[in-house]
Structure formats: C-alpha cells, structure tokens
Amino acid sequence: MRQLYTDDDEVLFQAARPLLVNSIEDLISRPDLADRGIFLTLAPIDEQRRRSESELWREFEIARPPHLGCVA
DSSP, X not given: OOOOXXXXXXXXXXXXXXXXXXXXXXXXXXXHHHHHOOOOOOOOOOGGGOOOHHHHHHHHHHHHHHHHTTOO
C-alpha cells in the first residue's frame, strides 16, 4: 500500500547534489521549494573594500586549486 508523504514525520537526509541559486529578484515562488531552501541576504560591499576585476580573478586563480580541485 502506498503511503503519503504527509503521513510521515520529518525526515532528514543528506543531499547528494545541493544547488546554489544566485539572483537579484525572488526566484522561488513555490512553497515546497521555499521550505527546503536556505536564504541568505548579503550586505553590500563598501566602496573601500571593493576590488578591481583583475585583482578578483588573480585571487580566485590562487584559491581555485585547493577549493575546487575535488569538483569534477
């Protein structure tokens, strides 16, 4: 006999493939997806802390191997 998901208590599982979505506007309108999401609102970067694009990419290339080396 099939069992409805609503018949069960909260179930925790380990996500195999998490998804990161970046947007200026609200993209998630369905409540089921909103319930499973973690929403972050980041503060704007001060003008004094902003970097040029070339500096950003240079630092990214230095950090890339240890941080993204395991991503295939």
